[in-house]
Amino acid sequence: MTTDTDIDQGRLRADLEALVALPSVAFPGFPTEPVRAAADLTEELLREAGLEDVVQIDVPGAAPAVFGQVAPPAGSDAPTVLLYAHYDVQPAGPEDAWTTPAFTATERDGRLYGRGTADDKCGIALHVAALRALGDLRAAGLGIKVLVEGEEETGEGTLSTLVAADPDRFRADAFVIADGSNVATGTPTLTTSLRGFAVVEVTVSTLRDFVHSGVAGGAAPDALVALSRIIATLHDEDGDVAVAGLDRLPWDGDALDEEQFRREAGVLDGVALVGSGPLAERLLTRPSVTAVGIDAPTVRGAGNALIPSARAKLSMRLAPTQDPRAAADALVAHVRAVAPWGVQLAFEISALAPGALLGGEGPVATAAAAALEAGYAAPVSRIGTGGAIPLCADLAAIYPDAEFVLWGAGDDRSRIHAADESVDLGDLGRAAAAELALLRSLGTAG
Structure with a gap:
């Protein structure tokens, strides 16, 4: 069974801290140098993890994407998996809203604070950690591609246009999107729909x-x-x-707790929630x-x-x-x-x-659920998300026969897009272990 002890925790954390130190805000009016530096560091990390043909792809009017791959064994019917994350982040906002500086990764009570710790530089770090632990990628028994975007937060969608123009380059049997989140710390979660x-x-x-x-x-x-x-x-x-x-x-997945939601959303005492029907339907x-x-x-x-x-x-x-x-x-x-x-x-x-329905019942989703249970040693929760990931929906349209896994190391306390964004360091390791377990199982199946 794969556990987080198979992951080099020190390098995982160091990679994330190095990424967080770069204020890679890709919105107009912000410096472009840190964005380029984040692309360069991502390229370096992917090379160190064993990927081949690692390149930066020019995206017209946007920050470059970083892409690398290892081909499946010649003559085999092994599957190809594409791992996705993004290195751009939201602006930090007012400095005085942060307990510690936004672009200095700081540990407090088992959590690492800083802009991008959860959204989504942790996705890059866990991909790299899983690939390092996998070892010789050519011997893994599957094809591996990694695509790291530099404009997800701006929502311009130009990377989707690039993928659609060259679909064979990015084609995969399964897409693992590390831009999701757990419903709570220690609760492994598969996201099955996007608004x-x-x-x-x-x-x-x-x-x-x-x-x-x-x-x-x-x-x-x-x-x-x-x-x-x-x-x-x-x-x-x-x-x-x-x-x-x-x-x-209708929503037929896990229910959401109203009191927990009120706390997370900061609804004031005495103020009613709006809408009727199940809370999960209203939100998802x-x-x-x-x-x-x-x-x-x-x-x-x-x-x-x-x-x-x-x-x-x-x-x-x-x-x-x-x-x-x-x-x-x-x-x-x-x-x-x-x-x-x-x-x-x-x-x-x-x-x-567009939104997307990502299934959750296919063989890859089944393998992902088993991998999460192995990584976290806990039952898997299946939930939708009220947010949007435009590229994910576009990939589902471009590759209708592919399966999708959407997960991540963030949780209900991560405060993405807000001050004091953070990730639980234990869950970061467990998420990397889960991804390693998934790659091992798909390689064995291939």
Whole structure:
């Protein structure tokens, strides 16, 4: 049985600390040098792990991807596995929000803190650790490919276009996506579905210019009031999304605990959760709509004037089967239908990404579940995720016959995208051990 003692824990941690030290934020306006340095370090680590033909792939308009491979044994029907992760990270945000510096990996109470520790430099580190422990990769009895992206957080999707243009290069029988998370520390988890998303910006205009509220208030329409009325129609009295035409799926996987969710989400005492039905369905297989931003005068310095124009950014999370363009069109149609007073409307669809159903019942998924149990010495949980991984959904469309494994070393305390992001060091080792066990089993099967 594979255990985390098969993994070189010291090198695993050192690799992750070295990656975290590079502020590889790929968003516009941030320095490009740390992004390139993270690509270089990833290339170096993959070479050291025994991969061949390791190269950096130019991605038009984005940070390079890093790719390496070892061919399957000649003349065999051994499977090929592609391991995926990404080296780019979210911005750190305010420095004073972090207990310790964001780009200095720091251990506290068995957890390693720093930007990228969980999302998703730990994915690179566990891939490298598993490949090192596998030994002679040419003798492993399977083909291995590794693809590490440098633009996942920006959501531009240009890597998907590159893969689609050269599908044979990245083709695999199984894709192991190390960008998932455990439902809790020590609970090995397979992610079986992803929600998609669509982002629509709506601008409401009512007047040519600001006008004194004492002169025109009571007759002239205020754009911010009109926009507020529109936003208020996006949900019914229970808090369920009221936009017609959106997919809603039942959830038949593990249930979610409401009290645990309230704690994790930071819901204030006395504030009710929104929506009806099982919590897992609300979070994993039904749509949600959030007004994530509004452009309007700020309270400080606001004058007594009617507002001529106001804009909102409406972010939708979508059922795994939902076509994101159709969802955006449905939201636009809803806004047009409910807009009051004949206001003028303008729309911009600024982001689209599909969700995915990743199965969980095929031979690779079965092997992955057994590998998780071996690595963690605990029963496996199967759960969906409310977040989106656009490349994962695109790979499922490009390679419809492939199987997918989505997992990771993060957990419910990882605070990805937030200050004090962290990973449990024990689970990091166990996740690497699980991946090693999966590669061994697929190689033996091949």
